[in-house]
Amino acid sequence: MKYCCLIIFTLAIGLLNAQTIETYEKPPIFTGCEGEPIDDLKACFNNKLNQHIFNAFKVPQIVSDEAYNGDIKILFEVDKDGQINVLYIDAVYNELKDETKRVFEELPKITPGTYNSKPTYFQYSLSVKIPLVNPETITNTVKPLPSVKEVEDLNAPVSHEFDSVNINTTKYEKLEYQSQLNIPFTHNYYAQFDQQMNGLGTNSHTAAKPFMYSEVAKYYDFKAEKEALIRGTDSWWSRKLYNEHLVAVQGKDYWFTADPIFDLQVGKDTEADFSSTFNNTRGILVQGGLGKKFNFTASVYESQGRFAQYFNEYAESIAAGNGEPIVPGRGLAKRFKTNAYDYPVAEGYLSYTPSKYINIQFGHGKNFIGDGYRSLLQSDVTSPYPFLKLNTKFWKIKYTNTWMWLRDVRPEVTEDGAFLTKYMANHYLSWNVSKRLNIGLFESVLWANDNNRGFDINYLNPVIFYRAIEFSTGQDAGNAILGASAKYKWNNKVNIYGQLIVDEFAIDDVTGGNKSWRNKFGYQLGVKYFEAFKVKNLMLQLEYNRVRPYTYSHNSIVLNYAHNNQPMAHLWGANFSEAIVIGRYNYKRWFADAKFIFGKRGFDFNDGTDFGNYGSNIYRTEDDRVANVGVTVGQGNTTNVFQADVMAGYIINPVSNLRLFTNVTFRNYNPQANTAAALNTNTSWFNIGVRTDLFNWYNDF
Secondary structure (H helix, E strand, C coil): CHHHHHHHHHHHHHHHHHHHHHCCEECCECCCCCCCCHHHHHHHHHHHHHHHHHHHCCCCHHHHHCCCCEEEEEEEEECCCCCEEEEEEECCCHHHHHHHHHHHHCCCCCECCEECCEECCEEEEEEEEECCCCCCCCCCCCEECCCHHHCCCCCCCCCCHHHHCCEECCCCCCHHHHCCCECCCCHHHHHHHHHHHCCCCCCCCCCEECCEHHHHCCCCCHHHHHHHCCCCCCCHHHHHHHCCCCEEEEECCEEEEEEEEEEEEEEEECCCCCCCEEEEEEEEEEEEEECCCEEEEEEEEEEEEECCHHHHHHHHHCCCCCCCCEECCCEECEEECCCEEECCEEEEEEEEEEECCEEEEEEEECCEECCCCCCCCECCCCCCEEEEEEEEEECCEEEEEEEEEEEECCHHHCECCECEEEEEEEEEEEEECCCCEEEEEEEEEEEECHHHCCCCHHHHCCCCCHHHHHHHCCCCCEEEEEEEEEEEECCCCEEEEEEEEEEECCHHHHHHCCCCCCCEEEEEEEEEEECHHHCCCEEEEEEEEEECCCCCCCCCCCCCCEECCEECCCCCCCCEEEEEEEEEEEECCEEEEEEEEEEEEEECCCCCCCCCECCCCCCCCHHHECCCCCCCCCCCEEEEEEEEEEEEEEEEECCCCEEEEEEEEEEEEEECCCCCCCCCEEEEEEEEEEEECCCCCCCCC
16 A cells, blocks of 8 residues: 555656646747757847847938937737737837838748747837947847736736737738629729730630629739829828728738728709709728638618709609609618608628639629620619629639529519518529630529519529429419620720520511510620720720510519619610710729710500500510510600710729719600600709719619
């Protein structure tokens, strides 16, 4: 028994001794100090660091000129990987702070310190005298902060974990320009890199928008663009106003930015019976990344506005079942003061890239398919909606699947005061057949919550043929639409593009030559001319769109191709032809746009005697059509449309896309008969304002 006690006692003493040996703090080892005894490591660290500062530090000219005599206070850490990071600098001159950062950034990685034999963080404070003093003549001590085991105060920190979170607020590396974030889609900004994306031999896919920065960065240098536009002084307010994000934070594996959003404008509609137009939008945009595969963005808008009279009348004409107007492109609104609206909007999405071939996005926003100003397949003219999007890119193919949750808010489909939910699934296959030719195939199906069907899991399959599923679930269970697109690069300056949309296809009716109502299709033809007439940064565009009557409508009242009483494709609905001429020019921070639209539309009369459906209103059922044959584009209340928009402005901040602008709109509506849907109007609308340009405003309906 006594031997057992002796053995246990001996083991206990051994364990205690072993524990005492392991509980040991070893400081970081500076490069060149590897062979020093443990007790001399701190002194060696101190000497090597001070010698590096003395040799590398370049005293700024302003400090020497003013004969400054003082010091710089520095707080830095050595992390568990041996990286030396500056946490805080206190100095009288910003130039001294910048030089200190530069000197510390040149320091090599060193051997990290350990605690209980495990790498850990060590924090130090250091004072550097100005003018510089040779460390060989004076001892300038690097003072380590108290370690965990030295803390006796019960309210003192027991870990360096919080302080070890490395945030670099002084050197944001513009990581957004290589990220999986979407480039905010505006026709004006996308025109700046359209030519680079469409060069001969590029394997780019330009129809499915918005693009991600990582897609475009291979062809266009966003950093160089922003740096070329830098202006102003180095003062904080000047940098934030003209060149930088308001807030930009970057850590080791994360980053985020925050910017205010403004759309402040005032104008005059010469035809309106009110004094002035205005828009007052305030908001915030936050975006960021966690690691290399996950990005996010969110924006919130609070807005009040009064627009041109024809714009307000359109907002009232598409009002929801509860009587609330809808601001086109933005969403439900409440009436505000006289002829004005209060319309809040929120948008945002998550973007995840599990591999180089796939990107997944889930959010609330809008999407666009096409190379033109308009799209007959999927446009961004509606208000935002929830969506799930899958982009798959490999070889010469890009395949885009989009699932959307939409609303029908008309009074005739409102159930117990609630708006009706409907669903849409699209897929678009883009194939670069050659270095000049691209072909796209499009399919869409829209269905409602019939018989508590909900979101039909059949359509979650990204490779299935939707038309077959729609047929198998019943002819009236969904509305399927087929489409195609093409683009031909004539050369590096000229692109030709087009689209075809087919809502219903019956070969007998197409070949019969009797202009059947079942010939529900539309097409688009367009051309873009980059650096037109050898003028750098000038882009000219011609486009023609034509959609036959009854396209996008359905015999079921809810299965129209629309959301929130706004079309999901062309904002004129159907039964129209349209020619568009567009010019875009930018020079440094200056820009100018001009757009001219010549169109013919065929409206319903609804004049008390004629209630027939002539095919322009996609929300009406096909069953009350005016004829089965002899159907032509522009039938009904034929209306000639002309609209000209001219805009010029100055980019205040290219990073946040804050712009000062002025624009003029001339609009003439000349219907055959003056009705509520087609009033004879002649509008001149002048505007001036400041806008954060993040989405397309359409006023040409």
